[in-house]
Amino acid sequence: MTATQFDIGSPALNFVIGHAMPDPYATDRLLPEGRSPSLADHLARLGAMPRATSAQLAQLLEAAGLLGRGGAGFPTGRKVAAVAAAVAARRLPGVVVANCCEGDPTSLKDRVLVERSPHLVIDGALHAAEALGADRVVLAVHDDSPARFTLVAALLERPQTSCEVTVVEVPDRYIASEATALVRYLNSGDARPAGRLVPIWETGVGGRPTLVANAETLAQLALIARFGPAWFGAIGTPAEPGTCLVTVGGAVRRPGVVEVAHGTPLASVLGRAGAPSTGWALLGGLAGRWVDLSATAGVGFSTAELAAAGGSRGVGSIVVLPPGGCVLGETARILRYHADAGARQCGPCMFGLPAIAADMTALGSGDRGALDRLRRRLPVINGRGGCGHPDGAVALAASALAVVTTREGGHLHQHLTGGRCQAPPFVVPLDVAPAPRAATPRRPAGSAFIDSRGRRS
Amino acid sequence: MITRSRTEVTLRVDPIACRAHGLCAEELSEAITLDEWGYPILPSGPLPPELVRRARAAAAACPVLALRLEQRRR
Numbered sequence: 001m002t003a004t005q006f007d008i009g010s011p012a013l014n015f016v017i018g019h020a021m022p023d024p025y026a027t028d029r030l031l032p033e034g035r036s037p038s039l040a041d042h043l044a045r046l047g048a049m050p051r052a053t054s055a056q057l058a059q060l061l062e063a064a065g066l067l068g069r070g071g072a073g074f075p076t077g078r079k080v081a082a083v084a085a086a087v088a089a090r091r092l093p094g095v096v097v098a099n100c101c102e103g104d105p106t107s108l109k110d111r112v113l114v115e116r117s118p119h120l121v122i123d124g125a126l127h128a129a130e131a132l133g134a135d136r137v138v139l140a141v142h143d144d145s146p147a148r149f150t151l152v153a154a155l156l157e158r159p160q161t162s163c164e165v166t167v168v169e170v171p172d173r174y175i176a177s178e179a180t181a182l183v184r185y186l187n188s189g190d191a192r193p194a195g196r197l198v199p200i201w202e203t204g205v206g207g208r209p210t211l212v213a214n215a216e217t218l219a220q221l222a223l224i225a226r227f228g229p230a231w232f233g234a235i236g237t238p239a240e241p242g243t244c245l246v247t248v249g250g251a252v253r254r255p256g257v258v259e260v261a262h263g264t265p266l267a268s269v270l271g272r273a274g275a276p277s278t279g280w281a282l283l284g285g286l287a288g289r290w291v292d293l294s295a296t297a298g299v300g301f302s303t304a305e306l307a308a309a310g311g312s313r314g315v316g317s318i319v320v321l322p323p324g325g326c327v328l329g330e331t332a333r334i335l336r337y338h339a340d341a342g343a344r345q346c347g348p349c350m351f352g353l354p355a356i357a358a359d360m361t362a363l364g365s366g367d368r369g370a371l372d373r374l375r376r377r378l379p380v381i382n383g384r385g386g387c388g389h390p391d392g393a394v395a396l397a398a399s400a401l402a403v404v405t406t407r408e409g410g411h412l413h414q415h416l417t418g419g420r421c422q423a424p425p426f427v428v429p430l431d432v433a434p435a436p437r438a439a440t441p442r443r444p445a446g447s448a449f450i451d452s453r454g455r456r457s
Numbered sequence: 458m459i460t461r462s463r464t465e466v467t468l469r470v471d472p473i474a475c476r477a478h479g480l481c482a483e484e485l486s487e488a489i490t491l492d493e494w495g496y497p498i499l500p501s502g503p504l505p506p507e508l509v510r511r512a513r514a515a516a517a518a519c520p521v522l523a524l525r526l527e528q529r530r531r
């Protein structure tokens with residue numbers, strides 16, 4: 001069922017009553033102008049949330065074609081239906097976890113969304129909880145993230161609900177906000193992925209059926225629940241209606257987060273950030289793909305279109321390399337990050353990722369044998385981890401290999417013949433942006449502190 | 458007359474539990490190989506029926522019980 005086929009006369013569509021709908025053609029649905037609104041402003045703009053059963057909610061989300069915005073792109077309607085089925089079968093109340101952690105350092109969208117529209121994210125989480133008969137909602141944020149204050153302040157404005165709503169701080173690590181790691185952390189304090197053998201939609205937080213959804217996914221859910229799939233799909237593509245948040249960074253004039261309709265050409269998305277559509281860009285985050293922007297300027301920003309063009313939607317980030325930027329060098333350092341970020345639980349991650357990171361580094365230092373090692377190792381590592389972390393690293397490495405052995409063959413030749421790589425400094429961010437507060441450098445006892453200019457103190 | 462529904466048996470490993478002891482590949486070398494770090498590489502599809510008995514032995518041989526047999530009725 002597509003959005004255009006949705007039956008306007010359906011009794012589930014009680015959202016059209018009682019409040020004027022916002023302009024369906026505007027693209028500032030998630031990020032309206034100005035600071036974070038109070039609950040009163042928020043309700044004045046969007047109206048109150050309707051009520052829905054889990055079947056109604058799943059049907060609405062399916063009709064709206066909503067795909068998860070945390071990176072994997074799983075259809076949200078199917079996820080809700082799976083949790084609802086487990087709730088019904090096990091006769092247990094469900095749990096809803098709003099994942100506001102945003103572990104990928106190339107992405108800022110969820111931080112911006114929570115800062116600007118905290119009530120919309122909370123609306124989505126509470127609506128899903130009500131539909132699923134959940135009595136517990138967890139808003140998960142990174143340790144020390146400013147989002148925790150924003151969310152707590154927003155919660156304090158809201159009336160009491162029958163649901164227990166808590167803001168939980170999660171260790172500030174790449175892998176800690178993977179869905180099974182979040183559930184495991186909430187259950188035991190151990191923020192490592194728990195593997196795929198016990199599905200969290202059946203046995204999650206406290207052993208109960210659990211919906212873990214990304215912050216942007218829940219915000220979109222809150223709009224779909226209010227205004228329906230037809231409103232939602234007034235812009236976007238038939239396959240992927242609505243808007244999305246995109247983080248544009250790297251060698252661009254105005255890095256930041258923009259909200260665009262799905263299907264907006266890459267060149268226009270980049271134009272919003274003052275970026276040219278030439279050169280190489282990493283699409284989809286640290287588990288993403290490299291694309292040549294001059295060949296993909298007309299490609300629409302949506303999951304299917306990006307994938308068809310050899311890119312990846314992933315977490316919705318674009319990092320643009322400066323002219324002459326080195327895909328090989330950037331990939332080697334991202335792979336080392338992946339190797340370090342692993343939870344050290346399973347073989348493919350513990351041994352495979354350091355091996356391919358070393359291979360990619362060796363390739364950059366002129367080791368021709370590294371090319372064969374990578375071609376042999378990548379398919380062996382793929383799909384064999386406890387979570388998707390190794391697969392993401394493999395996909396990135398494979399994409400980089402495809403680039404450097406074909407389009408950038410001349411540059412690879414330079415690396416292999418001992419020539420110096422003249423590329424400008426690396427731009428892919430590998431650290432989560434720190435919380436905005438002064439940090440005092442910690443000095444080991446008896447040592448001198450040397451600042452970035454080499455001064456001793 | 459009794460008709461038995463055919464079942465498919467697939468091997469699955471819990472990669473987090475697996476400690477690369479490698480006993481599974483010794484017990485069932487026709488189907489399981491080890492990667493360069495000693496972790497098992499399993500066949501993606503269902504096992505041939507004649508291997509199922511030994512696959513059970515391989516699963517039982519795993520010191521951390523990381524290897525499982527999944528049965529699916531077709």
